[in-house]
Amino acid sequence: MPNGNPENTKFKETRVWEILAEIPDPEIPVLTILDLGIVRKVEFHDEKPIITITPTYSGCPAMQRFEKDIVEAMEQNGFEGTEVPMIYEPAWTTDWITEKGRRKLKEYGIAPPEETTANKKALFFENDIVTVTCPRCNSKNTKLESQFGSTACKALYKCNDCLEPFEYFKCL
Amino acid sequence: MKKDLYNFAIRMGDTSWILSHRLCELCSYGPFLEEDLAMTNIGLDHIGQSEEWLKYAAELSDENIDADFLAYRRKEKEYRNVQLVEFPNEDFAYVVVRQFFMDVYNYLLYSKLTNSKDTTFAAIAQKSLKEVRYHLRHSSNWMVRLGDGTSESHERLQNAVNDLWFYTGDLFVMPESEQNLAKDGIIPDLAGLESDWNKMVMEVFNEAGMQKPEYEVLASGSFDGQHTEYMGFMLCEFQYLPNMLQDAKW
Numbered sequence: 311m312p313n314g315n316p317e318n319t320k321f322k323e324t325r326v327w328e329i330l331a332e333i334p335d336p337e338i339p340v341l342t343i344l345d346l347g348i349v350r351k352v353e354f355h356d357e358k359p360i361i362t363i364t365p366t367y368s369g370c371p372a373m374q375r376f377e378k379d380i381v382e383a384m385e386q387n388g389f390e391g392t393e394v395p396m397i398y399e400p401a402w403t404t405d406w407i408t409e410k411g412r413r414k415l416k417e418y419g420i421a422p423p424e425e426t427t428a429n430k431k432a433l434f435f436e437n438d439i440v441t442v443t444c445p446r447c448n449s450k451n452t453k454l455e456s457q458f459g460s461t462a463c464k465a466l467y468k469c470n471d472c473l474e475p476f477e478y479f480k481c482l
Numbered sequence: 483m484k485k486d487l488y489n490f491a492i493r494m495g496d497t498s499w500i501l502s503h504r505l506c507e508l509c510s511y512g513p514f515l516e517e518d519l520a521m522t523n524i525g526l527d528h529i530g531q532s533e534e535w536l537k538y539a540a541e542l543s544d545e546n547i548d549a550d551f552l553a554y555r556r557k558e559k560e561y562r563n564v565q566l567v568e569f570p571n572e573d574f575a576y577v578v579v580r581q582f583f584m585d586v587y588n589y590l591l592y593s594k595l596t597n598s599k600d601t602t603f604a605a606i607a608q609k610s611l612k613e614v615r616y617h618l619r620h621s622s623n624w625m626v627r628l629g630d631g632t633s634e635s636h637e638r639l640q641n642a643v644n645d646l647w648f649y650t651g652d653l654f655v656m657p658e659s660e661q662n663l664a665k666d667g668i669i670p671d672l673a674g675l676e677s678d679w680n681k682m683v684m685e686v687f688n689e690a691g692m693q694k695p696e697y698e699v700l701a702s703g704s705f706d707g708q709h710t711e712y713m714g715f716m717l718c719e720f721q722y723l724p725n726m727l728q729d730a731k732w
Contacts, residue, residue, distance in 0.1 A: 365530070365609070367526070367527060367530060367613060368527055368529075368530025368531045368533070368534060368609060368610060368613060369502075369526035369527050369528070369529040369530025369531070369533070370526075370530065371526075397605070398534065398605040398606055398608070398609045399601070399604065399605030399608055399609070400608070401605075401608045401609040401612060402609075403612075455516060456516035456517075456519065456520060457520065457616060457619070457620055458516070458519050458520035458523040458524070458616075458620070459519060459523075460519070462523050462526055462527065466516065466519075480616075482612050482613075
């Protein structure tokens, strides 16, 4: 295939987005990395695919796994030598989780983030004023148990109506 | 200039790195399950932040090194972390106060660094600031809960405040290399940060019923590679494996 043909490049990029749409999050397997909104850019430098991602939390151990999974999925689809650079700016926000991603989270039993980060004024004693909805019974009568859960991105909640504990994907 | 940037990146990276080590020591030793998770989660954020700073420091260095080298292969004098983070997890009150002092500091420092003229500094700050907000809310809640709790918890928290206050002076000392960076708009004036830090800390102290201790002199010297007696023991522990097995890989 000729180098630098714009139509050809466009075609390849579309193909890459399709491949990425199949890669699950290692910790929350119902979400794909596109649902999570961590892929910022897909480009080709000459023939080399460059897929730029952004970390969710700085120390998130899933990030190295993402990189490996992306390179492997690309290889399986005939793209060699993929590079996966990471950028920190603009910083990832839960606002980038897609609508579909939010729905899938709820079905999986994790309450999706409730508010946008833009109007967040929580600091010090002003606890988040958000009302988290129980993903099981949809009750709004829920209680924060701990701001930190089984992974960096989740908090622990309890539903006062159905009495089930559940996880909440907290805003960032 | 490059050397100054390197020094500051090392200072930030080392501070997060040593603090993360202390926090991760609490893994399976937390006072209860949720707190165990919280401390290790915060530790994980600090490992991540540290990696970002040390990666950048490695890029700025003239030598052919990487973030792992900086984390695991240096000698005690070459670490530039603030001394406060070395203090051991003696009592849960010490864990809380150490974290609270650092969270207020990081919150203020990262807020300013988001406007840094160095784009990598600004990017790391923007990312870290989001995480630090959660840390600060957590530690300030604990300050009030323990300070305003029982007479026992109040007394133990005050003891920790009295001991750890000595190390807070070190947070605001600016060596020449950092003064250069401040002049160029790359980092904020740390001396200016001190009054904001005091204000925020006092706000929580008032709520928690804590008294500000009086010291004639406060510790300093971390920028010069001076450490508390605890540092060597920590290095022995986390450098043991990389020293034993030079090519060890995950």
